[in-house]
Amino acid sequence: MQNSSITGTRRGLLLTLFILGIVTALILVPSQFRPEAGAQKGEGLFTRTVSEDPALPNYDIRTAKGVGLDEFFSSARQTIGKDAAMVADVREGFVRGEEQLRSQLPTVKFEYNEDIRIPEVITPDVWKARIEWLTPSSSAKRPEILRNFIKENNSLVGVTDEQANSLKVVQDYTNPDGNLSYAMFEQRINNVPVFRGEIKAGFTKNGEMIRVINNLAPGLDYGTLSTDFRDPLDAVKSAARHINHELPADLTRNGAESTDLKSVFGSGDWATTAEKMYFPTEPGIAVPSWRVLIWQPVNAYYVVVDAASGTMLWRKNITNDQ
Numbered sequence: 001m002q003n004s005s006i007t008g009t010r011r012g013l014l015l016t017l018f019i020l021g022i023v024t025a026l027i028l029v030p031s032q033f034r035p036e037a038g039a040q041k042g043e044g045l046f047t048r049t050v051s052e053d054p055a056l057p058n059y060d061i062r063t064a065k066g067v068g069l070d071e072f073f074s075s076a077r078q079t080i081g082k083d084a085a086m087v088a089d090v091r092e093g094f095v096r097g098e099e100q101l102r103s104q105l106p107t108v109k110f111e112y113n114e115d116i117r118i119p120e121v122i123t124p125d126v127w128k129a130r131i132e133w134l135t136p137s138s139s140a141k142r143p144e145i146l147r148n149f150i151k152e153n154n155s156l157v158g159v160t161d162e163q164a165n166s167l168k169v170v171q172d173y174t175n176p177d178g179n180l181s182y183a184m185f186e187q188r189i190n191n192v193p194v195f196r197g198e199i200k201a202g203f204t205k206n207g208e209m210i211r212v213i214n215n216l217a218p219g220l221d222y223g224t225l226s227t228d229f230r231d232p233l234d235a236v237k238s239a240a241r242h243i244n245h246e247l248p249a250d251l252t253r254n255g256a257e258s259t260d261l262k263s264v265f266g267s268g269d270w271a272t273t274a275e276k277m278y279f280p281t282e283p284g285i286a287v288p289s290w291r292v293l294i295w296q297p298v299n300a301y302y303v304v305v306d307a308a309s310g311t312m313l314w315r316k317n318i319t320n321d322q
Contacts (some may be wrong), residue, residue, distance in 0.1 A: 024241035032139075042153050051299050051319035056243055059315040062115040062281060072311055076281050078294035081226045090158060094119055097156025103135065116280055119156055122212040133208040142183040143169045145209055146201045149177070157199070158218020158283060163187075169218075179205050189222050191259065194286065195279045195304065195314070219284035226288050229307045232263035232274040235290035238310030239303035241275075245294055247272075270295045279313050280306055289313055 061069065075084055098119070101108055107128050111121035124132050135145055150157050150164045159167075167185035174181040180202060187197030194217045201212045233253060240247045254271065257264040265272040272294050279289040288307040293300065304314040 037057060050320055051317060053299065053317065056171070056315070056317065058317060060115055061311070068275040072306075072309075073281055073285075076285050076287050079226060079287070080221070080285065082284055087219075087282045087284050093118070093155035093158065093219070094283075097153055097295070101153055101156060105134065107132055108134070116217075116282055118158065118214065118216075118218055118283060120214055122156070122214060124210070126149075133210050134212065135205070135207075137204075138207040140207065141172075142181055142203050142207070143172055143185070145203070145207065146153045146183050146185065146199070146212070149201070149212070150199065150208060157214055157216060159187075159216055159220075163220075163222070167199070167235065170198075181205070185216075185217050189220070189278050189286075191226060192276050193276055194288070195277045195291070197278075197280075217278070217280035217286055219282075220280075220286055221284075225278065225286055226308075229276050229288045229290070232290055233265070234310065235274050235305050235307060236263075236265060236272055236292050238305045238312075239290070239292035239294060239301075241310075242302050242303050242305070242312040242315060243294065245296065245301075277304065279306070281313075287313075 003079045017320060055194045061072070063202065074084075077087070098110055101122075103122065107125040109121075109123055109125055110119045111123075112118060113120040122134065122280060124134060135149060138145055147164055150159060150167075151161050153192055154160060154164075157164075167187060169183070171182060171184035181204075182200060182202055186198035187194040187199075196215045197217050199212065199214045199216050202210045204210060210246050233251070236251070237247065251265050251272070254264040254267055257267065257271070261276045265274070272292065273289040276291045277291050279287040280286045289304050290307055291302055291304045293302055299317050299319045302314075302316045302318055
């Protein structure tokens with residue numbers, strides 16, 4: 001009886017090894033099939049689809065290098081009557097703002113972003129034995145604590161009191177455990193969103209503000225910015241060229257699904273869309289633009305184009321591999 005049990009175990013083990021051998025062979029044997037579009041050629045009978053297209057990398061004109069970029073930035077300044085010296089003045093304001101806040105909170109730290117180089121992260125030094133939070137304990141509403149902080153640090157954030165008052169609350173919530181809360185504002189100009197124009201903060205359960213993440217477009221004179229966004233269809237055509245995408249010849253705006261801020265071309269979940277936005281090119285400078293969403297069989301792209309010239313300002317493949 002014991003020998004029979006041992007024999008059965010051995011047979012089961014051999015069968016398992018045999019099956020594993022077949023699976024391994026299927027994986028390692030070179031494929032005789034040509035991969036489909038979007039698939040990566042490699043070993044094995046199975047191909048792996050990838051979304052990354054080396055010919056269309058993510059792009060930001062503010063960090064890019066190339067011929068003609070200086071002319072674009074200069075033109076953007078001239079359109080609203082500004083020059084490089086005025087942009088430098090806004091940047092000097094950041095330095096003054098740092099000094100002012102550091103005089104009140106000696107351990108405060110700043111981190112600048114890479115695109116328009118503004119103080120993006122404002123935080124106390126959490127490695128100190130005694131942490132000084134950005135604001136004291138308070139029972140006030142969190143959005144108002146953040147708004148007052150912005151007003152008290154105009155130069156650092158780069159907005160006026162009037163602009164701070166116009167910021168729209170888009171988030172105000174507390175984690176389920178009650179220990180951390182958050183508030184976030186959105187920046188709009190004439191009701192048009194600003195690209196990545198947000199500022200948010202975290203709070204303790206005692207209402208102390210512990211960290212600010214700032215991406216507001218600074219130094220803008222809202223009244224001087226152009227309100228001419230041109231034709232959204234032209235923006236879609238420009239965006240398509242920037243990703244080598246062929247649009248249908250009969251592409252037209254879907255009036256029933258479109259709004260003043262968002263134009264829809266086609267219908268359903270795969271429709272092409274164009275959204276109005278002000279795109280900050282430098283501190284003090286922003287241009288009317290369209291953020292265009294184009295779907296492809298494998299990839300999908302957000303492409304931001306200048307409304308006047310069709311110049312690509314920003315591009316991201318929103319289909320990411322994991």
